[in-house]
Amino acid sequence: MNGEQAAAYVLSKLEELKIDHMLVGAFSSNAYGVIRSTNDADIVVAFKESDLTRLFKSLGEGFILDRQMMLEGFTGSVRNVIKHSESGFDIELFRLSDDPHHQERFARRKRIQINEFCREAWIPTAEDVVIQKLRWARRKDLDDIVNVLIVSGKSLDWAYIRRWTDEHDTTALLDRLKSEAQC
Amino acid sequence: MSVNSQAEILALQKSILESKAERSRSVAPGMKMMEGVRLFDRVRERVKAAIRSQNSDWSEELIHQEFLRQLENQRRHAEKGIYRVVGQVNDDGTITPVTSEDEDVNER
Numbered sequence: 356m357n358g359e360q361a362a363a364y365v366l367s368k369l370e371e372l373k374i375d376h377m378l379v380g381a382f383s384s385n386a387y388g389v390i391r392s393t394n395d396a397d398i399v400v401a402f403k404e405s406d407l408t409r410l411f412k413s414l415g416e417g418f419i420l421d422r423q424m425m426l427e428g429f430t431g432s433v434r435n436v437i438k439h440s441e442s443g444f445d446i447e448l449f450r451l452s453d454d455p456h457h458q459e460r461f462a463r464r465k466r467i468q469i470n471e472f473c474r475e476a477w478i479p480t481a482e483d484v485v486i487q488k489l490r491w492a493r494r495k496d497l498d499d500i501v502n503v504l505i506v507s508g509k510s511l512d513w514a515y516i517r518r519w520t521d522e523h524d525t526t527a528l529l530d531r532l533k534s535e536a537q538c
Numbered sequence: 539m540s541v542n543s544q545a546e547i548l549a550l551q552k553s554i555l556e557s558k559a560e561r562s563r564s565v566a567p568g569m570k571m572m573e574g575v576r577l578f579d580r581v582r583e584r585v586k587a588a589i590r591s592q593n594s595d596w597s598e599e600l601i602h603q604e605f606l607r608q609l610e611n612q613r614r615h616a617e618k619g620i621y622r623v624v625g626q627v628n629d630d631g632t633i634t635p636v637t638s639e640d641e642d643v644n645e646r
Contacts, residue, residue, distance in 0.1 A: 357579045358575045358576075358578050358579045358582070359572060359575045359576050359579055362572070362575050363572075378571070381574045382571050382572075382574060382575075383571070385570050385571050385573060385574045386567035386568070386570055386571040387567060388562065389558055389559075389562050390562070390570055390573040390574060390577070391574060391577070392574055392577035392578050392581055393574040393575060393577075393578060394578050394609065394612075394613070396575065404631060404632075405630075405631040406631075407627060407631055408627070408629070408630065408631035409631070420627065422626050422627045422628075423623050423625075423626060423627075424623065424624055424625035424626065424627055424633060424636075425621040425622065425623055425624065426621065426622055426623075426624040427620060427621055428619070428620055428621070428622070429620070433624065434621065435627065440606070442579065442582065443582055443605060443606050443609050444575065444578065445613070467567055467568050467571070468566075468568045469568045469569075469571060469572055476568075476571070478567075478571070502558075502562075505555055505558065505559045505562075506558075506559045506562045506563055536555075537552065537555065
C-alpha cells in the first residue's frame with residue numbers, strides 16, 4: 356500500500372465507522388491552491404471517548420499508533436499520529452477543539468468528490484483554510500495562503516475572512532499576503 | 539539592477555503566477571487534493587533510489603528503514619517547539635495524562 360492508498364483507506368474507515376471528520380492541512384490547501392507534496396494527512400475528527408482505538412483496530416496490520424498525545428501550541432489542538440510503515444506516510448488526527456473558529460470551520464465543511472476513487476471527503480471551505488493557516492503562519496503556511504489567494508481569491512467571502520482575522524489579529528498579515536498574491 | 543530589468547522581473551513573476559493559477563483552476567479540487575500524497579509517493583521512491591545507489595550492498599528492508607529514519611528526522615525538525623506531550627493512549631482508549639510541562643515531541 357502506498358501513501359495515497361493508505362490515506363484513502365483511513366478516510367474510508369472513518370466513513371465506515373461514522374466518525375465525523377474533515378481533511379485539513381496540505382490536502383485542503385492543495386484543493387483550493389497550487390499542489391505541493393505532503394508526507395502526512397491532517398484530519399480533524401469529532402472523536403468520542405473510544406473512537407481512536409476503534410479506528411486504529413479497524414485499520415489492521417501495517418498501521419502503527421503513536422501512543423503519545425500531543426498538544427499543538429498555536430491553536431490548542433490535541434493530536435494523535437497513526438503511522439503507515441510501508442509508505443512512511445503519517446495520518447495526523449486532530450481532535451475537534453472548543454476553539455470558536457474550529458467549531459465554525461467544522462460546521463461549514465464541504466463534501467467534495469475525490470475523482471479517482473469515486474469517493475467523497477469532507478474539507479473546510481477555502482476561506483477557513485486561509486483563516487487557519489494565518490494562525491499557524493509558518494513559511495509553508497504563508498506559501499499555501501498565497502497560492503490559495505492566487506487561484507481562488509476572486510471567489511472568496513472576504514467579509515467572513517476579515518471577521519475572523521480581526522478576531523485573531525492576523526489582518527495585517529493577510530493584507531501583506533494579498534499584496535504578494537496580487538489579488 | 540536597472541529599473542528596466544526590475545520591471546521585467548516583476549512582469550515575468552506576474553505572468554508565472556497567472557499561468558500557475560490558470561493551470562490550477564483547470565483541475566477539479568478533488569483531483570488536486572490527492573496529488574500532494576502522490577508527489578510524496580514519487581519522492582519516496584527517488585530518495586530510496588539515492589540511498590540504494592550509495593549503499594549497493596544494503597537489503598531493501600535496510601534501505602526502507604534508512605528512508606524512514608531520514609523522514610522522521612525531517613519531521614522532528616519541522617515540528618520542533620510546536621507540540622508537547624500531554625498524554626498517553628492506553629489499549630482501552632483511555633488517556634493517561636503526562637504531567638511534565640515542557641516535554642517536547644522531539645524527545646520521543
